[in-house]
Amino acid sequence: MPDETTAAPEDFIRQIIREDLAAGKIDRVVTRFPPEPNGHLHIGHATAICQNFLVAKEFGGRCHLRFDDTNPAAEEAHFADSMMEDIRWLGFDWGDHLYYTSDYFEKLFEFACGLIREGNAFICDLSSEEIAAHRGTLKEPGTASPFRERSPEESLDLFQRMRAGEFAPGERVLRAKIDMASSVLPMRDPILYRIQDTPHPRTGKTWPIYPMYDFAHSLSDAIEGITHSLCSHEFVDRRPLYDWILEHVGIPAPRPRQIEFGRVGLTHTVMSKRHLARLIDAGIIRDWDDPRMPTLAGMRRRGYTPESIRNFCTGVGLTRQPKTVDLARLEFEIREHLNEVAPRFMGVLRPLKLIVENYPEDQSEDLSAVNNPQDPTAGSRNVPFSRELWIERDDFAEDPPKKFHRLTPGKEVRLRYAYLVTCTEVVKDANGEVVEVHCRYDPETRGGDAPDGRKVRGTIHWVSARHALRAELRLYGTLFRDEEPNPRDEGFEDALDPDSLETLDPAWLEPSLMGVPAGTRLQLERVGYFCVDRDSTPEQPVLDRVVGLRDTWGKLSKRAKA
């Protein structure tokens, strides 16, 4: 029986896994997300997280979280903690399968000894510079280390003494004996172990030697029974080494299989830790969780939902092709989600006073407003109305452009959920600036409908001045001007977008937002989606704009001006 739903096309990785399963090479699927705890997770990592966890889930397998902590000089425990928080927040659960490469140090050491005994690895006394010089170039083969033919016995003895802490960093390394003439550079007798004296966050000072990535990663995968080791594309060249290590250490089949996919980038930003750190150092942004940052912490603070990020990651697909996805795609995902779930409120960003002349000065009343037109179960709330209101400056024009449907002298407009009002007077200061607008309301139109059925094209939002809650609003733009910024060391400043943050204070919110907890996401009608920032105080909320609403008028008028 044909299925009604058309199956989403299967990406190349899922295809490979399905084939491996069908061929009986493996009988379950185990993947892993293996970050080094040396920084913050960003939207680029999110793809790896989502795909690893989702692929495993789809095939009824599991996904491990493994911290690849083999370089104590770069790693700190708090990074691991924040990574776990981010991954959980994204919605993934590794169950009992939390691992650290450092847990395998003893096993790894044994594997290395085995390699030495079989003549497949040797201790090299060359300095770092000498090793580099012996490596050759992209076009020329390398030359063998003079220690390459050192006997297994001697190498083993030296290796054990390295472990015992008898040598200083840089004095000796353990190298695989593969092929100095290989066109694949990682195969030119790669270093497997080096000496480091920085204390390790988890093992302290018990190990003076640490395995290198290729050795630790392949074997950690094997130890955990990983079936498919997904990684980004710059590791393709290391796959021969990955396979070599597993084979020569004697890992029985089925051995884990490394598969590479193209990285995912975003326009108008950068992912590199170095460049992001520079933004902080330069004082351009506050911290790693600044809402403009592409870090998961920053996106969370800004108000992105886990759903929207997951949809983004799965939506752009999984291919070998590296990609820079348009920011608009991410914004589409968050609008799509927040449109469903975000409660609506009214708030005025750039206030202009509107006086309802025929509304009694001492009077006020509660008007009912729908909380979410997309969700009938969300109910409604009361919004206070009175004679003096705040409206958006952009919603009034003394001399309106074509197709302007908002407040303008002599014209009638609807105050959302309140009354139909007609503009009667414009008050200006000495400089000719509009400081106040007057209007008259039709008492018969309470709620916004005219009993005589007359049509009113424009609807604008408002807040009762007397009841308004003062707030600070933070509007964010992109970090970089260019779609694909290339921040060089010189001219870094030029690449930045000077409008990445605009702070609005005072902005006025309807009073029902009083005391709204940090992290709450909401829509300010006709304006955009916002998230309550943790900088809020009981007296004054601070709102981060996640993303603006689609603004066809804004686009139109911008085009007209151009």
Add this chain to the structure above:
RNA sequence: UGGGGCGUCGCCAAAUGGUAAGGCAGCGGCCUUUGGAGCCGCCAUUUGCAGGUUCGAAUCCUGCCGCCCCAGCCA
């Protein structure tokens, strides 16, 4: 000809020799108490280029072009 990888619409992406899906963006329109949401329509005679094989090619072959990755005791 050092090795490897990638080229399908502005950005993603399907198509696995049978006559170029879809999404985002954009553009037109409808509808609307959010110029929101929703709905409808338009948007690749052609797949980096040039040849070839074939009844038929984005898919196969040949040659070229472009971009990316690799010379850390980082991952």
